[in-house]
Structure formats: C-alpha cells, structure tokens
Amino acid sequence: QVQLVESGGGVVQPGGSLRLSCAASGFTFSSYGMHWVRQAPGKGLEWVAFIRYDGSNKYYADSVKGRFTISRDNSKNTLYLQMNSLRAEDTAVYYCAKDHVSGADAFDIWGQGTMVTVSS
C-alpha cells in the first residue's frame, strides 16, 4: 500500500545536526513533489520545505532557510531533510508528505512522523 515512513529523529543539542529520512513505497516516488511539515508539541502545523519530483526546485520556510536542506534519491525512493544549526524552536514532530496526484500542492499521503528534540 501507499506508505511513507520517517526515521532519524532523536535528541540533539542546540547547534547540532540531524538528518531525517522518509522511505516511500506503493507509488511512483519519482513522479511526485514531496514536502516536510512539522508540528511543535501542542501547536499547529508548519510547512518546512518542498522539493520538486526531479529535485530541480526546492523551497523553504523562512524559519529554516539557510539551515535545512531538502533532497531526494529517486533511485532509493527516499526523501531527506538535513537539519543544521538546530535551535530549541525546531523541536517538533517532523512529517514527510506527498503532493496530491492533481498537483494541487495538497498533501494526500503523510508519514507517521519522527520526533526531533533540541535540548541541552
């Protein structure tokens, strides 16, 4: 079945780095744009980054621009988020999400999320 599975979360000190992965299955990964969305504990949803199906375009939220890098390996059906210079306010559940089949930039498939905690 169509599935996204995130991994790589954990506890990291402020200023540290972490790389998240999102393994896709059940659909043609290389045909869809992919996003990262996060949710701080008890808070709402915040879009983080987008990468086009072929990796040719990438967009970031201002809050992570210059610190986070989204990438993908279509041969491995995997999406990544490299997070550097982490701050306490980056503490959140991080979800990967697939672009809607219509291309509407709606997120029709979500992973289960991976928790990132930035704390000393």
Next chain:
Amino acid sequence: DIQMTQSPSSLSASVGDRVTITCRASQSISSYLNWYQQKPGKAPKLLIYAASSLQSGVPSRFSGSGSGTDFTLTISSLQPEDFATYYCQQSYSTSITFGQGTRLEIK
C-alpha cells in the same frame, strides 16, 4: 507570507449537528485551499483540496466552498469520529502556510 486565519479556534457541537469552519486568507489565493483533519497523536488527513474537491475515501458529509480570500469547511451531520482538529492550508504561494487550527469538541 500569506496569513491564514481560521474561526472559531474551538467549537463545541453535538453528534448530528451541522458545523461550519471558516478560513480567511490575507490576500487572494484563488481556489488554492486545502482542508485537513488531525486526531491526537496522528498525522493529518486530507479532506478537501482545491477548495471544494472531496478527497477520495472521505465521507460526503464533508464539503468545502469559497474562493479568493474566504473559505468554509462544512460537516453536514457530525459523527463521533469527526471530533478532531481541522486545519486549512494555502498552496497559492510557494511559501505554504496553514491556519492555526480549529478544535472541534463534543458538547
């Protein structure tokens, strides 16, 4: 960035009620508006895309309308499983933004 404002922030209703949640954009976003449902500890679920298109598998009691800056999500007859938090999201801009959420609680 385009700001998305939902109202109300929370809402109490009973099973069988008709419920409407509103989302307003800080500028026109045409019909680039999507709605999600999230239950505690779970990932969000897409309900409505492009303002009024029902996502496959979503019950027909959910509907969306609007264009420009003002949008609504309507649940025609609340079911017990509908008590959750709802978010709107604009995809007009490459900088995607969500509303702050509307928590729908049982009265």
